[in-house]
Amino acid sequence: MTTAVTNAHLRGRDGLWTIAIVADGTIASLDPVQPGGAPADPTVIDADGGLVLPAFIDCHLHLDLAYSLDLVAPNTSGTLVEAIGHWSEAKRELTAENVRQRALRAIDDEISFGVGHIRTHVDVGTAAEMRLCEGILAAREATRERIDIQIVVFPQDGIVQDPGALEQMREAMRLGCDVIGGIAHNERTEADSRRHIDLLFDLAEEFDADIDCHIDETDDPRSRCTEVLAAKTVERGWQGRVTASHVCALASYDDEHAARVISLLVEGRVHVITNPGVNLHLQGRGDRYPKRRGLTRVSELIDAGINVSAGQDCIRDPFYPLGTGNMLEVGHLLIHADHLSTPAGIERVADCITDNPAKALRLDGYGLAVGKRADLVILDAADMTEVFRTRQAPRCVLRGGRRVMGC
Numbered sequence: 001m002t003t004a005v006t007n008a009h010l011r012g013r014d015g016l017w018t019i020a021i022v023a024d025g026t027i028a029s030l031d032p033v034q035p036g037g038a039p040a041d042p043t044v045i046d047a048d049g050g051l052v053l054p055a056f057i058d059c060h061l062h063l064d065l066a067y068s069l070d071l072v073a074p075n076t077s078g079t080l081v082e083a084i085g086h087w088s089e090a091k092r093e094l095t096a097e098n099v100r101q102r103a104l105r106a107i108d109d110e111i112s113f114g115v116g117h118i119r120t121h122v123d124v125g126t127a128a129e130m131r132l133c134e135g136i137l138a139a140r141e142a143t144r145e146r147i148d149i150q151i152v153v154f155p156q157d158g159i160v161q162d163p164g165a166l167e168q169m170r171e172a173m174r175l176g177c178d179v180i181g182g183i184a185h186n187e188r189t190e191a192d193s194r195r196h197i198d199l200l201f202d203l204a205e206e207f208d209a210d211i212d213c214h215i216d217e218t219d220d221p222r223s224r225c226t227e228v229l230a231a232k233t234v235e236r237g238w239q240g241r242v243t244a245s246h247v248c249a250l251a252s253y254d255d256e257h258a259a260r261v262i263s264l265l266v267e268g269r270v271h272v273i274t275n276p277g278v279n280l281h282l283q284g285r286g287d288r289y290p291k292r293r294g295l296t297r298v299s300e301l302i303d304a305g306i307n308v309s310a311g312q313d314c315i316r317d318p319f320y321p322l323g324t325g326n327m328l329e330v331g332h333l334l335i336h337a338d339h340l341s342t343p344a345g346i347e348r349v350a351d352c353i354t355d356n357p358a359k360a361l362r363l364d365g366y367g368l369a370v371g372k373r374a375d376l377v378i379l380d381a382a383d384m385t386e387v388f389r390t391r392q393a394p395r396c397v398l399r400g401g402r403r404v405m406g407c
């Protein structure tokens with residue numbers, strides 16, 4: 001058990017600090033380091049001037065897809081539509097054990113990069129049945145001492161166009177999943193997309209659960225699901241409990257319509273998640289030049305007061321052949337894609353992989369503050385710009401004051 005981390009740089013504070021940790025694994029105090037150096041106490045970790053952050057959060061991941069690239073037909077177009085098609089076929093053959101093993105590998109990757117909390121989506125529906133969900137539940141159980149995982153039930157093939165999905169979603173929630181997922185734009189018609197969103201709120205009420213919906217993951221400016229989700233959030237009284245993931249079409253709307261949608265998101269206190277690597281990769285595929293970047297309007301959303309986070313989304317799967325589980329790489333891509341390289345921009349991106357997703361996932365005990373759980377990463381670099389520049393794995397990862405990795 002670690003009793004303190006000393007000689008630590010902290011975001012937003014000058015000088016070096018000591019973080020004291022008490023026996024229940026929470027942070028007892030944050031104090032400036034006194035001259036004379038750290039005591040030679042084996043329970044005290046010397047950060048040696050490195051930056052210490054709360055553990056990273058990967059708020060949007062697909063653990064059931066991780067490391068599946070070699071199990072499916074090649075995605076020759078590189079598009080979302082082709083990936084969904086190949087995955088729909090492949091998942092009919094997957095066993096829960098295969099899913100569990102690939103998920104465990106990805107979870108280990110994420111832990112090695114200092115991730116302390118994951119929100120993963122898991123496919124449920126006619127093709128997936130409950131096998132993928134069972135594999136992910138088993139992987140969560142096997143790793144619960146090392147990492148927290150929220151599971152979103154995800155009807156990848158739609159709900160209206162996959163009539164078996166709804167009951168599978170219910171079953172997955174009964175088995176222990178946490179959040180109602182959706183993919184509103186993946187239905188046959190606009191009317192079906194609206195119906196899809198209504199069904200998500202019905203399920204959310206039934207299970208008293210939050211919603212995290214893949215939405216408008218397209219460059220098509222006619223894709224208008226986000227405004228429906230935001231309006232329904234207000235109508236159904238679910239403010240603060242809904243997350244819109246991707247929201248790519250917002251970047252293709254004209255400014256006037258985008259402003260209207262953003263004001264609806266503010267009214268619904270809807271959280272937004274962007275997945276910069278995957279959206280840079282999948283979107284803009286139909287463009288000649290100039291090519292759109294595909295990400296939602298990250299800076300405009302933050303300026304409007306919306307809680308924006310960033311996720312890894314995919315690790316070596318048919319949607320995205322790259323991805324490592326390193327949230328610093330996710331941040332690095334976001335810095336480039338949304339011109340967030342100013343000092344203020346860098347801080348915004350740091351928030352997108354720490355404090356902001358903690359709000360979206362509603363993690364009460366999260367943060368580098370007195371009384372919060374000591375889930376900490378100790379980095380070699382001393383400031384956020386250098387942390388993103390080098391993107392090195394943490395030297396040490398603590399969970400509730402216990403050493404999970406390194407030191």
Ligand SMILES: [Zn+2]
Nearest residue numbers: 062121214313
């Ligand atoms: Zn996703």
